[in-house]
Amino acid sequence: MTTAIAGSNIAFVKYWGNLDDALRLPMNGSISMTLDAAVTTTAVEFSPDFSADSLLLNEQPAAEAAVQRASRQLDHLRQLAGVATRAHIVSSNSFPTGAGIASSASGMAALTVAAAGALGLDLPEAELSKIARLGSGSASRSIAGGFVEWYAGARHDDSYAVQIAPPEHWDLVDVVAIVSAEEKEVGSTAGHPLAHTSPFYQARLGELQRTLPLMRKAIFERDLELFGELLEAEAISLHVASMTSRPSILYWTAGTMTLLHALRGWRQRGTAVGYFTIDAGPNVHILTERAHVPALLEQLGQLECVASTLVCAAGQGARVVG
Known part of the structure; x- marks a missing residue:
């Protein structure tokens, strides 16, 4: 074994x-x-x-x-x-x-x-x-x-x-805010073939030609502001494509939206610093530098829509352990 x-x-x-x-x-x-x-x-x-x-x-x-x-x-x-x-x-x-x-x-x-x-x-x-x-x-x-x-x-x-x-290279942290632990109705495997049915999909692919080198640059230079701007725009782009596919796929819940609005409010007020991304599901990944994590967790703890949080840093690749 x-x-x-x-x-x-x-x-x-x-x-x-x-x-x-x-x-x-x-x-x-x-x-x-x-x-x-x-x-x-x-x-x-x-x-x-x-x-x-x-x-x-x-x-x-x-x-x-x-x-x-x-x-x-x-x-x-x-x-x-x-x-x-x-x-x-x-x-x-x-x-x-x-x-x-x-x-x-x-x-x-x-x-x-x-x-x-x-x-x-x-x-x-x-x-x-x-x-x-x-x-x-x-x-x-x-x-x-x-x-x-x-x-x-x-x-x-x-x-x-x-x-x-x-x-x-960069002490970047992913604070995963769990708004739902339920298994999603439409998995990524089922979603990928529908991508081409979105009228916005080709525009997304064109924009990615600009986004990829800029994201590389943001990571190499550890530029959190540029990184965050690209991160959020890219997440929204993906979900626009999924929401407008035929049939439509809606991964976000009311809790997802509540959290996105709260996060932008915290940034504007200087209460907490972090930028969101969302994969094919309702949960929100908030990327920030480690120094900002305590303030972010404090704010997340006050939201009823957040059931739990998981704090992750950059980790090693897949490996045999036994």
Whole structure:
């Protein structure tokens, strides 16, 4: 049995829509930060005694759809290893599953690294990123640590993620405000094929050509104000595309909106400093520098819509731990 751990990641420039759904080749590149406190731990054991793949997720037998998705991911690695042996998988998340905190990213990254280790495959990080991408696009970014860029590419071989700055480069913190721990109705996998139906999607892709280099610059120069401006505009752009797809996908709740208005008010009054982004779910990620975290947590604690908070810094990439 081999155990691996992988952090979720928060995308600053987001992935939405595929060039190729089967290979999960994205329509655009993306930039993210791997998180140190939102992690998936996964153990994989292959044995000829197992008649089928099985998955225990958060101490419960996983739904059949989740087992099949994990099994398809294992097939990519079994093919590389030249074996057909079935596996037993035990996986757990340190954060709510399926609520817009990229549990599929950390889950598929941890599964890929654990299974590769269990099969004796010694693969470079770029190759692990490509394989993880086949299971979940954003998982390609969770293979690397710190600040990460996923090159969109146009084929399986050139679509992978790399570290652009190590975790210690910038003491940036993601304060995750949980407004709902419920699993979302429409997952990212179902949302990506709908991206092209939004009348605003092509405009979004055009704007990303400007956003990507500017976001890189903001990270390299540790420019929080530029970073925050880009971060919020990019989050709104993604959700405009999802809200105007056919059928429409609405991830935000009343709690989400209450929090966004509160955050902007705190900034204007100088009460707290932070900038929002939101993945495919209702929960709000507030990015700020560590010195601003205490004031931010104090303000969040006064909002009824915030059920809990999770504080994450930049973390390491996916790795074998046992």
